[in-house]
Amino acid sequence: MALFLEESLYRGLQWAVFEPNDEPLWSAIRLNVGSFMQALFQKQAFQGQTPDEAYLVKCDSETTTQTGDPSTSRKSPGRTEYDAITLERGVTYDPAFEAWAASVWAVGAGLGAEVSLASFRKDILLDFFNEAGQKVISYKIFRCWVSEYQALPDLDANANAVAIQHIKLENEGWERDTSVTEPPEPSFTSTHA
Numbered sequence: 001m002a003l004f005l006e007e008s009l010y011r012g013l014q015w016a017v018f019e020p021n022d023e024p025l026w027s028a029i030r031l032n033v034g035s036f037m038q039a040l041f042q043k044q045a046f047q048g049q050t051p052d053e054a055y056l057v058k059c060d061s062e063t064t065t066q067t068g069d070p071s072t073s074r075k076s077p078g079r080t081e082y083d084a085i086t087l088e089r090g091v092t093y094d095p096a097f098e099a100w101a102a103s104v105w106a107v108g109a110g111l112g113a114e115v116s117l118a119s120f121r122k123d124i125l126l127d128f129f130n131e132a133g134q135k136v137i138s139y140k141i142f143r144c145w146v147s148e149y150q151a152l153p154d155l156d157a158n159a160n161a162v163a164i165q166h167i168k169l170e171n172e173g174w175e176r177d178t179s180v181t182e183p184p185e186p187s188f189t190s191t192h193a
Contacts, residue, residue, distance in 0.1 A: 016029055023024075029059045033125065034057045041055065083169060086166070087126075088165065089164070091164065101146045101167055102151065108136075121143040123144070124140075125177070135180055137182070140174060144170060148167065
C-alpha cells in the first residue's frame with residue numbers, strides 16, 4: 001500500500017514541480033491529495049472510522065521549503081509527460097504479459113494482493129498487423145505499467161490466446177521501431193482472353 005501511495009502521489013503531482021512554491025500551490029496540492037485519499041478511504045483502504053483517524057494531508061510552509069525565487073517557473077527542455085495509451089479489443093499469446101497486465105492493483109483486494117511498483121514498470125513492444133497478418137508498424141514503449149485492464153472470458157478451451165477488451169498503459173515515452181516497414185501491396189495482373 002505504501003508503494004502504491006508513493007507512486008500515485010509522485011505521478012499525480014508532476015504538474016506541481018514547476019509551479020511557484022507558495023500558498024496557492026499548497027492549497028491545490030492539499031485539495032488534490034485530499035480527494036485522492038478520501039476516495040481510498042471510502043473504498044476502505046485505511047484503518048479508522050473517520051477520515052481524520054485514517055489519514056492526514058499537510059502541505060504548507062512547515063512542510064515545504066523555498067528554494068530560489070518562488071515566482072520563477074522552471075521547465076526542463078523536451079517533453080516531460082506522456083498521455084496514457086489505451087488499447088481496445090486486442091489479443092496476446094504471451095502468458096507473462098497477461099499475468100503482468102492482470103496484476104493491476106485493486107483497492108480493497110485484501111492482504112497479499114498488492115503489486116510492487118518497483119518491478120511493475122516494463123519496456124514493451126506494441127505491434128500492429130494488417131488483415132493478412134503481416135506486421136505493419138511497431139512501437140517501443142518505455143517504462144510502462146497497466147493502470148486499467150479488462151480481459152474477455154476465454155470462450156475457446158483449446159485456444160492459448162488471451163483476448164483483451166481494454167487496457168490502459170501509463171508510460172514514460174515511446175518511439176517507433178523504424179526497422180519495421182509496411183509490406184508491399186500485392187500486384188495483380190489481368191489476363192485477357
